[in-house]
Amino acid sequence: MSIPSKDTIWGYLKYKGKSYGVLSAPITDELRERINRCNQEKELLPYTSAPWRYKKEWSLEDGKLYLTKLYSEEFHKEVFGTIEKVFADWVDRMEILIEDRRICKTYQHQGEYLHEIRYIELNFDKGVLIDSYEKSELYTRIDLVNYIERNDRITTLRIDITELLAYLWDDRRPPNDLLWLRIEETIELMISKKEKGGSSVSREKLIDIFKFGDSAVVAHLRGNDIEQMIDSLIDTVTDEVIQIKGYALHIMTGIENSEKVFEQVLNKVHHKIAKDRGIEVMMVKSIEENIRNGELILRAIIGI
Structure with missing residues (x-):
């Protein structure tokens, strides 16, 4: 078949x-x-x-x-x-x-x-x-x-924090909302490897992060052209990020020297958004990375 x-x-x-x-x-x-x-x-x-x-x-x-x-x-x-x-x-x-x-x-x-x-x-x-x-x-x-990675993808979802927490706590979601099909897919992708003994973010840590604001962005990036992905992500979320107190990025890349790639992510996403929109990066909540598999989970709290 x-x-x-x-x-x-x-x-x-x-x-x-x-x-x-x-x-x-x-x-x-x-x-x-x-x-x-x-x-x-x-x-x-x-x-x-x-x-x-x-x-x-x-x-x-x-x-x-x-x-x-x-x-x-x-x-x-x-x-x-x-x-x-x-x-x-x-x-x-x-x-x-x-x-x-x-x-x-x-x-x-x-x-x-x-x-x-x-x-x-x-x-x-x-x-x-x-x-x-x-x-x-x-x-x-x-x-x-045309020399562009076909599997590169960027998914950004802006959602109300109370709805996200309800889903993370007990799988409840708003009725008749097509967007939640994609939210579920992205969230489950982020936590699945942790539950299998890997290094991805746990459900409990996501709950802890998103308690701090009333809006959130969840983003999933994948591919080899990290510059293109980061720039596209910034362009996607910058207009809305002023009101966002928490966000999570799940980044998968096939690039060698992944430590340098993750440093680029921190600098370009955190500080470019902060500089362009006049906000201050209060702290990076935590970083978990699996260098061997080229994965990074970045979780941060942004303060206005």
């Missing part, structure tokens, strides 16, 4: 206490008609032939698969109407992503890398889970487009 990359996520599934990206089960005409039959009070928003515009949330309850939420990225709202959940008896198989990692360069084409994708295959009999298997595949992919 052909497994899509981690950039192709059709939705999210709560499975054994964790949230996984779903690599299969896109929206279909059959699913839309089924939901409309259940939902007499309100039809779904106009259907698009592009299934990636709909994001779904699934849950497994007593071995049964339910579709619990449906979002339209195009219209930025929930489109599930008043239905609480729908028993997904049309699903016979689902793949959920564990990890998609780049292993090394190949020597066939410029910019081509060998990747390994690990995923769990869930098999159902009319929506009832019958077995599951962990699988992995190797594949190659061109990660450079």
Whole structure:
């Protein structure tokens, strides 16, 4: 079978206490008609032939698969109407992503890398889970487009601190808010390695940081061109950072001499924003870094 990359996520599934990206089960005409039959009070928003515009949330309850939420990225709202959940008896198989990692360069084409994708295959009999298997595949992919790293990404999320703390404390989130799908993905990425014995930020430390203000920015950066990422991050958040008391950056880079890279992050993000906006960097709360894997968690409190 052909497994899509981690950039192709059709939705999210709560499975054994964790949230996984779903690599299969896109929206279909059959699913839309089924939901409309259940939902007499309100039809779904106009259907698009592009299934990636709909994001779904699934849950497994007593071995049964339910579709619990449906979002339209195009219209930025929930489109599930008043239905609480729908028993997904049309699903016979689902793949959920564990990890998609780049292993090394190949020597066939410029910019081509060998990747390994690990995923769990869930098999159902009319929506009832019958077995599951962990699988992995190797594949190659061109990660450079016009000499720019294709996988470089910057995600910045500005959120109210009370909502963020509610999520960090007990996984509560505002209803009907599409943005929280991305907030969850970024936060869970930041804390996942800590919970597995790695060096990333813990949930408790994030709570401690974000207690100090009423707004926050969470940012996730990844790639090799650190200058481009930092400049883009500054351009993204500078207009809003005046009112922000806390922020967290999760930085992953494949650059050698990562210590120097992290020093650039401190200088360029902290002091450029402070200088441009006339604020003072009160303190760096703490820094945790894993030089071997090229990762940095930077947490700071900014004072006006």
